[in-house]
Amino acid sequence: MKPSDPNDKLIGLLDSVLHEQPLRRAPARLATRVLAEIERRERLPWWHHSFAHWPLAARALFLILCAASVKFAADASLWLTDRIEVTQFSNEVAAVGVWLKITITVASTVLHNVPSLWFYGGVVFIGALYAALFGISAAAYRTLYAQR
């Protein structure tokens, strides 16, 4: 930068002006607000605090219950798999397969018989609905939230 650069002068001026700028006074209600919030938080029951602040016994009991529920879930799934008949299970799968095949056949027949104009029209209509939904959400956000 040249010595006569107006930016040098600007930097020098703002440096000194901003350096001397005093602190602003905090609103008088800030201390009251903080104390009220501390009291409110202290009145909350222990289970509303984070896990690290729970009583030791409660934390230990919680961990034991977690371990017990994992064990129970594992045992229950083993018990269920032992009792389900393999043939019954395969019949269920076969029934789902048949329904899937029927659905695909119907969808493919409909798609081949619907005029392409209707098909593309439908796609455009659904796209327009999505765009409208996005537009309405954006407008609602700007009106109701962003301007607060």
Place this chain on the structure above:
Amino acid sequence: MRAYQDMVFTTAARLTGNDAQAEDIAQEVFLKAYGSFENLRSSHTAGGWLKTVTTNLTLNYLSRHRKRRQLFSELRKPDDDTGAPEERFAVPDTLLDGIDLRQRAALIETALQRLPEHQRLPLVLYHFEEMPYDDIARKLHVSLAKVKIDILRGRTALARLLARGVIGDDSGR
């Protein structure tokens, strides 16, 4: 708390440019300090700790709000104009002359609030928090070049606002 509340509030207010948000952030800072009260009570660096926590909480707060705004309102990046020509401004020799200290302080705070966020943040971090350029770039997740340009333009805009003089009736709070 009373010893530090002005510092915490001022730091948050200068960064956000909004007193109500600064008050919320200051409350959060003191609640955090209350959580670490045992460590802070005997610490000589409590002021520094509070300042760092205030700056970080404010930047997180602004970043969260910026992301929400950008989701709908700013699909393009309006600040990404580092290639634009640099602005020059001849500072009048009489800038801020003849204005008493209290009025001058109010004027500067109002002018800072008027700056766009992408200029105010780096400018405040540089001039008030005395943070180097690369730390500012890291904190704001922008390039070093953008930080330098934004500070340069922020200074010019601030000087323009100050030179325009008394920025209307709202200079007084």
